[in-house]
Amino acid sequence: IFPSGGPVMELVEDCGGTSALAVHVEVLVKPRSKTDVRMHVVAFLDHHRVITGNHRWTEFDEQFLRQNVDSVAIADPERGTIDLKGCNLTVHIFTLNNDGLSTLNLEEDEELSAANHWLLPAAEFQGIWESLVFEDGVKTQLLDYVSTTIFFSDKNVNSNLITWNRVVLLHGPPGNGKTSLCKALAQKLSIRLSDRYTYSQFVEINSHSLFSKWFSESGKLVTKMFQKIQQLIDDEDALVFVLVDEVESLTAARNASHAGTEPSDAIRVVNSVLTQLDQIKRHPNVVILTTSNLTEKIDLAFLDRADIKQKIGPPSTEGIFNIYMSCLGELMKCQIISPRQQLLTLHELETISFMESNVSQMSLSLRRIAEKSKGLSGRSLRRLPFLAHALFVKVVVLEPLSNNLPPAFVEKMKNFMLVRSACYNQLVLPIFKHYVAFRLWKYVVIE
Ligand SMILES: Nc1ncnc2c1ncn2[C@@H]1O[C@H](COP(=O)(O)OP(=O)(O)OP(=O)(O)O)[C@@H](O)[C@H]1O
Numbered sequence: 001i002f003p004s005g006g007p008v009m010e011l012v013e014d015c016g017g018t019s020a021l022a023v024h025v026e027v028l029v030k031p032r033s034k035t036d037v038r039m040h041v042v043a044f045l046d047h048h049r050v051i052t053g054n055h056r057w058t059e060f061d062e063q064f065l066r067q068n069v070d071s072v073a074i075a076d077p078e079r080g081t082i083d084l085k086g087c088n089l090t091v092h093i094f095t096l097n098n099d100g101l102s103t104l105n106l107e108e109d110e111e112l113s114a115a116n117h118w119l120l121p122a123a124e125f126q127g128i129w130e131s132l133v134f135e136d137g138v139k140t141q142l143l144d145y146v147s148t149t150i151f152f153s154d155k156n157v158n159s160n161l162i163t164w165n166r167v168v169l170l171h172g173p174p175g176n177g178k179t180s181l182c183k184a185l186a187q188k189l190s191i192r193l194s195d196r197y198t199y200s201q202f203v204e205i206n207s208h209s210l211f212s213k214w215f216s217e218s219g220k221l222v223t224k225m226f227q228k229i230q231q232l233i234d235d236e237d238a239l240v241f242v243l244v245d246e247v248e249s250l251t252a253a254r255n256a257s258h259a260g261t262e263p264s265d266a267i268r269v270v271n272s273v274l275t276q277l278d279q280i281k282r283h284p285n286v287v288i289l290t291t292s293n294l295t296e297k298i299d300l301a302f303l304d305r306a307d308i309k310q311k312i313g314p315p316s317t318e319g320i321f322n323i324y325m326s327c328l329g330e331l332m333k334c335q336i337i338s339p340r341q342q343l344l345t346l347h348e349l350e351t352i353s354f355m356e357s358n359v360s361q362m363s364l365s366l367r368r369i370a371e372k373s374k375g376l377s378g379r380s381l382r383r384l385p386f387l388a389h390a391l392f393v394k395v396v397v398l399e400p401l402s403n404n405l406p407p408a409f410v411e412k413m414k415n416f417m418l419v420r421s422a423c424y425n426q427l428v429l430p431i432f433k434h435y436v437a438f439r440l441w442k443y444v445v446i447e
């Protein structure tokens with residue numbers, strides 16, 4: 001129904017009258033790969049039927065694939081299992097850009113970095129999408145939103161009759177993946193729209209230096225910066241993502257200006273940014289991504305410009321469980337946890353109705369730990385294995401020896417470690433409260 005480059009979750013009627021979901025296959029090819037990769041990938045997938053929505057092949061029997069392809073992925077964790085036979089496959093072939101970050105400097109003689117800049121798909125951004133765990137549907141919904149904006153522009157829909165902006169706002173408490181999601185979203189779209197746009201650019205505006213450091217010249221510098229962005233947009237073959245991180249600093253500047261504590265340039269900067277954003281968003285090949293920790297403090301004029309205002313809160317218990325699973329997977333891969341332990345996914349636990357057995361015991365305890373970790377941000381959760389190792393491993397290592405040591409001594413050592421660590425850094429207090437780290441390691445390393 002939809003041409004390629006249309007909405008990502010398009011439904012296509014199959015001959016049986018049931019809806020077949022479109023499945024996106026992302027093929028990372030080696031540099032200078034041959035042109036007929038697509039055909040070989042389709043033949044390869046023909047040998048597979050039911051897979052999970054988050055599947056990546058990196059080893060191939062066929063010599064052609066071994067020589068030309070790094071990975072074939074169906075990176076859609078929100079889908080559960082997929083029957084490839086009933087699906088409409090879209091194959092996206094891409095290579096990664098290894099140039100890394102470059103900065104957009106405005107004044108040659110000054111070390112003023114106005115923005116960071118990446119060519120997409122960037123090697124640095126690879127894997128972020130899969131690592132982020134949100135409530136069901138959040139990632140897909142955002143992907144569909146941006147795809148639709150591009151689809152409407154391609155169809156020359158009159159924006160006076162149907163209004164849509166190209167502005168997405170992600171808001172919520174710190175450390176829950178807003179900035180990462182913007183980067184991941186841009187990376188994913190650059191891969192999925194590679195038939196439509198030859199390449200993509202990602203520009204991360206440095207809001208802090210824009211609104212706090214630059215004073216008298218700020219207005220002019222904003223204009224200069226947007227002129228540079230405009231040059232990128234002028235290339236119609238490029239899709240340009242502009243990230244304005246921590247957009248509340250716009251309001252901070254305006255309020256400060258009202259209070260008379262900052263030069264009135266601040267207000268000029270804010271207005272200048274808004275005007276410039278209004279101008280660039282007229283172009284069909286631009287997407288403006290914004291984030292904020294403090295929604296109530298965002299400039300109203302700005303808030304009004306965002307079509308999608310998506311709250312990104314701390315992960316749910318299921319989300320936490322999945323984050324822990326990925327952490328443990330990584331620790332096993334690096335052989336910090338060894339030997340490798342078999343952990344059941346939430347889906348597998350559900351199918352056995354959470355029954356306790358030798359096989360499920362560890363996963364069930366991980367789930368209980370996940371429940372106790374509720375409220376911690378994604379950032380804290382991903383830091384936990386590191387802190388747990390740094391702070392608790394010595395305690396845990398005592399345990400296998402504990403048979404030979406007087407119990408009172410072991411207990412004393414544990415308490416000593418806990419007290420010492422608690423004073424060490426207030427940041428890790430939530431961990432002590434939940435004893436998450438301790439339990440995590442006790443169960444996984446020792447048992
Ligand atoms: N929902 C999540 N799932 C998995 N990992 C997460 C999640 N949220 C955060 N993380 C981890 O925390 C790190 C920090 O996230 P990020 O900087 O994107 O958060 P943020 O919401 O932009 O925070 P801030 O508001 O402080 O800028 C990420 O690199 C990621 O590893």
Ligand SMILES: [Mg+2]
Pocket residue numbers: 178179180245291
């Ligand atoms: Mg951020």
